[in-house]
Amino acid sequence: MTLTQLDYIVAVDTYRHFATAAEACHVTQPTLSMQIQKLEDELGILVFDRSKQPVVPTETGQTVLAQARDVLRAARRIPEIVSESKEDFRGDFRIGIIPTLAPYLLPYFIGEFVGKYPAVSVHIQELVTEHVVEKLRNGLIDVGLVVTPLEENGITEIPLFQEPFVAYAADSNPLLDKTAVSSSDLLSDGLWLLTEGHCFRTQVMNLCGADRHSNGKTTLRYETGSLETLIKLIDRQDGFTLLPFLATLDMDATRQARLRPFDAPAPVREVSIVTHRSFLKRQLINALKQEIMAHLPPEIIGVTKGGRVASVR
Template sequence: MTLIQLEYIVAVDTYRHFAKAAEKCFITQPTLSMQIQKLEETLGVIIFDRSKQPVVPTEIGEAIIKQARVVLAEAKKIQELIDDEKQELSGEIRLGIIPTLAPYLLPLFITNFIEKYPKVNIQVEEMLTDQVVHSLKNDLTDIGIIVTPTKEKGLIEKPIFYEEFFAYISNRHALSKKGEVDANEIKGEDLWLLNEGHCFREQALNICGSYRENQAHPNFKYESGSLEALRKIVDKQKGLTLLPELATLDLSLDDKKKLHGFAEPKPIREVSIVMHRSFLKRKIVEALYDEIQNTLPLNMKSKKSRKVINWKK
């Protein structure tokens, strides 16, 4: 039994496809299949049920793969010990970040981070929250920056900051004449939302309650994956939408006049770095955490007496 063979069975379990697993391992499919077959012969068990598509582990295979992940994680600690001894940050880190954070948060810290730590290769991909969680659990992603709490077993959540929700209201809407907005005053039929799958949509519904398709234009239904698109729809079609605090920082003076805070207790969302319990590169995570914190306004670093809005009921 070798570490390479363990990596191959973990890859097949992750991608549930021999050809794709071989591609990700940078070997040919026959080589991967042969090595897995050798491991099965050594152990005297069948690890994968090859009669099913996608391929799935057998019952004993699941237990072996689970232990293989532990063994591989422990083996990687050797390199981390060496890096600690050298007092340097290096290596690759795969980061998943949700779309309602990526365009506003990444520009704040990423340039300073890569200049300060040139030996760290950081790969960033936008994903929905459920996709980040799935990728973390299947070792496709190292860390995520998402809204928490997720209540997912096996994951560690390290809160970075807390951002308020703001209502972005058309000048032609009755609530535009008010200062702060009471969530109970928002009518579901006036609300423009992100499409399903975005945690920000669920949080908006948790704040505002019921939702019906926008009735100002009953022949026009629109849900988007972009906060900027929703903001422009509000400008043209009336109604309102919700924005997270970071998305409001670079608005023009005219657009900032359309922003309305909520009455106390102000709703906020908790943003965290999330990783699997077995993840090793904690010094890189700490460096990333510090770099993000250093770019944020002081008021966003504490939840104070504000109300954290969950995205799952």
């Protein structure tokens, strides 16, 4: 049994296709298939059921694959220990970040992070939370920036800061008659939401009670895939939505006038770094945390350090 063979079976499990796995491993498909066959012969079991498409692990294969991933993580940790002892930051660093954070948080720190560690090749993907967790488990990314708690087995959460929610309403909406809003003010018709799959959608629905009805009409009016689309729709139509605070900082004066804070305790979401429990690149992850915290807007730092807030899940 070799680490290369373990790499190959993990690749097939990840891509569920022998040709794609071979391409990802930079070998020919016959080479990959032969090495997997040798491993199966040595173990006396079938790791994969090749009769199904896409290919799937056998029941015993699933257990073998879980152990293979742990072995590979442990093996990759050894050179990282050496690099950390030399304070030598280099190599690939793969980050997954949810879409409701990416355009608003990344600009604050990513330039400084890349400039400080020029030997590190940073790869960033926008992913919904479910896919961040999946890619962490499969070793396809090193770290995620998401909203927590996730309560996922095998996933480590490193809280960073708390981000308040604010209401954003059209000029004609009654919410703008208030200096601050409460959750009961959000039960009226006209709520605009992100599409399913976005954790921010779930948090907004939990806060607004979007499964409830007002005047016989559902509070759900429309769904879209980006916060910027929500904002533009409200600018030109009617209704309201909730936004994370970071999404409001670059707004012009006209849009700022359409924002309303919440009464205390203000609802917030917890933003965290998440890793696999046996995560690698520990010094890089710690450096990432330090860089994010060093460049947060002062308004966010104030909320994180104290104040009357209520976490929304």
